[in-house]
Amino acid sequence: MEQRILGFITKYIAGAFYIPRIQVMDVVEVLILTFLIYRVILWIKNTKAWMLLKGILVLAAFILVAAIFRMNTILYLAKNSVTVMATAAIIVFQPELRRALEKLGERKLLASVLPFEPGKEKVRFSGSTRENIVEAAFAMGKAKTGALIVVEREIQLTEYAATGIHMDCLLSSQVLLNIFEHNTPLHDGAIIVRGNRIVSATCYLPLSNNMGISKELGTRHRAAIGMSEVSDALVIVVSEETGAVSVAQGGSIFWGITEEELRSRLVLAQEKKESRSAVSGWKVAEWWKGRRKDEKKTDK
Numbered sequence: 027m028e029q030r031i032l033g034f035i036t037k038y039i040a041g042a043f044y045i046p047r048i049q050v051m052d053v054v055e056v057l058i059l060t061f062l063i064y065r066v067i068l069w070i071k072n073t074k075a076w077m078l079l080k081g082i083l084v085l086a087a088f089i090l091v092a093a094i095f096r097m098n099t100i101l102y103l104a105k106n107s108v109t110v111m112a113t114a115a116i117i118v119f120q121p122e123l124r125r126a127l128e129k130l131g132e133r134k135l136l137a138s139v140l141p142f143e144p145g146k147e148k149v150r151f152s153g154s155t156r157e158n159i160v161e162a163a164f165a166m167g168k169a170k171t172g173a174l175i176v177v178e179r180e181i182q183l184t185e186y187a188a189t190g191i192h193m194d195c196l197l198s199s200q201v202l203l204n205i206f207e208h209n210t211p212l213h214d215g216a217i218i219v220r221g222n223r224i225v226s227a228t229c230y231l232p233l234s235n236n237m238g239i240s241k242e243l244g245t246r247h248r249a250a251i252g253m254s255e256v257s258d259a260l261v262i263v264v265s266e267e268t269g270a271v272s273v274a275q276g277g278s279i280f281w282g283i284t285e286e287e288l289r290s291r292l293v294l295a296q297e298k299k300e301s302r303s304a305v306s307g308w309k310v311a312e313w314w315k316g317r318r319k320d321e322k323k324t325d326k
């Protein structure tokens with residue numbers, strides 16, 4: 027048995043000491059692959075694919091042992107079940123894969139090379155829309171009227187808008203107050219804001235599966251976090267119970283924020299350039315640093 031292990035290692039080392047001729051394109055290829063692998067590892071770390079990776083590592087170790095000891099039946103089964111397992115993984119991780127591809131699309135490679143996009147406005151929604159949202163959110167907070175407002179950014183939320191009642195109405199604080207008024211047909215669920223207009227009301231949002239979310243937060247807040255996990259939207263929640271205004275972004279909730287904090291988050295969401303860089307590159311680090319200050323701990 028010892029000889030078998032030694033033989034395996036010697037064969038492996040003999041293969042590893044072969045030094046091929048390295049050309050410029052090989053270096054470029056290695057750099058590209060390094061970057062891609064780094065991004066995949068980051069993605070795995072931030073999603074439940076981390077558990078999948080752990081499972082794959084255990085399986086790989088098991089298969090390695092089987093290869094060393096020449097357990098042919100196990101090797102045969104492993105070889106033939108790879109396709110089935112890959113298909114199963116794609117089905118199970120479909121939401122995460124979709125989100126990863128959407129993020130790739132968000133970056134707009136061409137746009138980041140070109141300094142400007144002709145014919146496109148610099149802001150997503152006007153200052154007046156921003157102020158109307160702030161005004162209505164805190165007015166509803168004062169009156170303890172529950173509300174859920176999704177402000178769309180780069181990722182289109184058409185499929186979530188389709189779960190509600192189509193509106194296409196110019197946003198104003200009065201309209202917001204009216205929509206979320208108790209016992210009215212449109213008060214339940216979320217509204218989706220695109221630009222300066224309310225696209226849809228009574229929309230159903232995906233609930234977050236995050237086990238770390240405080241038990242004090244009910245389904246309205248969980249839906250806000252869920253929506254921010256699957257998109258880059260800024261989701262504003264007004265608690266019916268406490269009147270607190272919170273914002274969910276990037277899978278985290280910033281609970282009980284002030285008027286000024288909500289305004290500055292909306293300013294960031296408003297600028298098209300800012301929102302694009304807020305999900306990529308070094309800005310992410312700044313954003314993370316910033317969010318630690320006012321983020322409500324979700325594990326209490």
Ligand SMILES: Nc1ncnc2c1ncn2[C@@H]1O[C@H](COP(=O)(O)OP(=O)(O)OP(=O)(O)O)[C@@H](O)[C@H]1O
Nearest residue numbers: 172214215216230231244245246247249265266267
């Ligand atoms: N998946 C969802 N999508 C959209 N809206 C939802 C969803 N789930 C719940 N809601 C909204 O949240 C309301 C229920 O809020 P609930 O009291 O459970 O949550 P909460 O987080 O404790 O909020 P509050 O502090 O306002 O009580 C529902 O009436 C509905 O309007």
